Amino acid sequence: MNTAHTIQDEWLLSYAAGALTPGRSLMVAAHAAYHDGLQEKVADAEAIGGALLDAVDLSNVDQRVLEHLLDNLNDAPPEIAAPRADEIFPDPLAEFVDGGADSLKWRFMGPGMSNVRLWNGPNDERLWLLRARGGIAMPEHGHNGDEWTLVLKGAFNTSQGRFAVGDMDIADDAMEHQPLIEQGEECICLVLTEGPLRFNSLAARMVQPLIGL
Amino acid sequence: MSLRLTTGNDHMQAQDSSKNTPDAAHFAALLQLIAEKRDRTAFVEIFEYFAPRVKSFLLGQGVAPAAADDVLQEVMLAVWNKAKLFDPKKAAPSTWIFAIARNKRIDRIRRETKPELDPEEPNLQPGAEEAADDAVLDTQRKSAVAEAMADLPQEQRICVELSFMKGLSHGEIAEHLRLPLGTVKSRIRLAFGRLRSELGDLQ
Numbered sequence: 001m002n003t004a005h006t007i008q009d010e011w012l013l014s015y016a017a018g019a020l021t022p023g024r025s026l027m028v029a030a031h032a033a034y035h036d037g038l039q040e041k042v043a044d045a046e047a048i049g050g051a052l053l054d055a056v057d058l059s060n061v062d063q064r065v066l067e068h069l070l071d072n073l074n075d076a077p078p079e080i081a082a083p084r085a086d087e088i089f090p091d092p093l094a095e096f097v098d099g100g101a102d103s104l105k106w107r108f109m110g111p112g113m114s115n116v117r118l119w120n121g122p123n124d125e126r127l128w129l130l131r132a133r134g135g136i137a138m139p140e141h142g143h144n145g146d147e148w149t150l151v152l153k154g155a156f157n158t159s160q161g162r163f164a165v166g167d168m169d170i171a172d173d174a175m176e177h178q179p180l181i182e183q184g185e186e187c188i189c190l191v192l193t194e195g196p197l198r199f200n201s202l203a204a205r206m207v208q209p210l211i212g213l
Numbered sequence: 214m215s216l217r218l219t220t221g222n223d224h225m226q227a228q229d230s231s232k233n234t235p236d237a238a239h240f241a242a243l244l245q246l247i248a249e250k251r252d253r254t255a256f257v258e259i260f261e262y263f264a265p266r267v268k269s270f271l272l273g274q275g276v277a278p279a280a281a282d283d284v285l286q287e288v289m290l291a292v293w294n295k296a297k298l299f300d301p302k303k304a305a306p307s308t309w310i311f312a313i314a315r316n317k318r319i320d321r322i323r324r325e326t327k328p329e330l331d332p333e334e335p336n337l338q339p340g341a342e343e344a345a346d347d348a349v350l351d352t353q354r355k356s357a358v359a360e361a362m363a364d365l366p367q368e369q370r371i372c373v374e375l376s377f378m379k380g381l382s383h384g385e386i387a388e389h390l391r392l393p394l395g396t397v398k399s400r401i402r403l404a405f406g407r408l409r410s411e412l413g414d415l416q
Contacts, residue, residue, distance in 0.1 A: 008398075008402065009401075009402045009405050009406065010383065010397075010398045010399075010401040010402045010405070012405075013373070013376060013401055013404075013405045014376050014382065014383065014401070016312075016315075017315070017373075017376035017377040017380065018274060018314075018315035018318055018319060018377075018380050019376040019377070019379075019380045019381055019382055020319075020382065021322075021382075022319050022320075022322050022323035022326070025319050041405075041409070043303065043304065043308075044405075044408075044409050044412070045405065046304065046308050046311060046312050047304070047305065047308045047358060047412070048358055048362070048373070048377065048408060049308065049311040049312070049315065049377055050304070050305050050306075050307035050308030050309070050310075050311045050312075050358075051307070051308075051357070051358030051359050051362075052270075052311075052358070052359070052362075052374075052377050052378065053263075053266050053267070053270055053307050053310065053311045053314075054266070054307045054359075055359050056266050056269045056270060056273075056378075057269055058265035058266060058269060059265050059266075059268040059269040059272060059281075060265070061264045061265050061268055061282070061285065062282065065264065065282050065285060065286060065289075066257065066260055066261075066264070068286065069260070069286060069289055069290060069293075070253065070256075070257075072290070073251075073253065073256070073290075073293050074293075074294070075251045076251075077251070077297075078293075078294040078295070078297070080294075080295065080297060080298065119323065119326065120326065121326055122326075
């Protein structure tokens with residue numbers, strides 16, 4: 001595992017604690033799906049949660065909650081759906097979109113690029129998928145907040161190095177950033193941005209309202 | 214290294230069982246009864262121990278009191294339906310149930326926000342979180358993790374507690390404690406590293 005391209009521990013703890021937005025939670029869960037080391041840390045942080053749950057003050061629970069549950073429990077052994085095996089999407093993402101890359105409606109975003117918007121949240125957070133042809137340069141852009149990019153297929157290069165499947169590129173609002181998709185294979189990424197991207201070229205700014213990013 | 218302190222196996226091997234969460238092995242056995250025998254009595258016992266705790270956790274993290282019983286039902290129903298997936302070698306029962314509760318709460322927030330809406334729409338903003346009863350730790354029931362937490366420097370511990378008990382992001386903790394964002398992140402990182410190494414030593 002290239003630790004330079006994995007997320008830092010404070011995010012794993014906040015994920016385990018339930019302290020991230022749904023978009024960031026999905027990013028961390030999908031990222032961890034590629035790395036046993038991250039999963040182990042998440043399990044450790046969840047054990048903190050379990051211990052806190054044991055020690056928390058008790059709330060009153062209305063007896064009707066239990067009665068209602070008992071009326072509705074199914075005695076038949078439950079069908080437990082096998083994790084959706086998808087060639088490209090890790091399990092948490094396949095579950096989130098309820099399908100694979102080819103089940104989604106990809107929208108034109110620029111030459112050789114398309115995207116799917118998955119979720120918008122507080123603080124103008126946007127969770128989306130990017131699909132780009134091998135060899136193309138993403139328009140140079142800055143951010144108004146964080147930008148997290150998890151590689152699901154293919155690879156790209158930035159000034160921070162090479163990012164391949166399972167790697168997470170974390171850029172903050174101070175960074176100007178022009179990912180270059182590697183020649184050959186297409187690249188698919190799960191991206192979380194805060195606020196609209198700031199494109200530097202006029203052409204990219206002109207299409208920005210159309211692509212909704 | 215791992216913190217799986219309170220699993221059924223650990224319980225049998227543990228030299229000092231007082232380090233274990235109360236009755237982890239017992240709850241693991243109940244979950245197994247639910248999975249294999251669809252045992253309602255076992256479910257009621259699990260409910261009676263965990264439901265008041267899960268509800269405190271949900272309220273602490275900002276679930277509205279009016280919605281808390283709803284989410285609680287979803288959590289307990291998932292315990293009944295997914296008991297087969299519980300693996301005592303991987304997690305303690307309280308850890309497994311904690312993670313279910315966390316996921317149900319996040320799912321609910323996600324369902325309340327839809328992808329095609331304009332993020333400027335006021336109804337997409339998270340609701341003003343209602344003041345819930347403070348979910349305070351009961352010092353009478355300190356587990357090994359709680360003991361290790363108590364040994365953390367206070368400024369680190371509070372950042373971890375605000376994450377778990379209030380569901381606050383790094384930015385929200387920074388605002389709450391009037392600290393720079395970087396300070397909050399490094400305190401959480403340090404606290405987590407310390408907890409992992411201390412609890413790893415117990416194994």
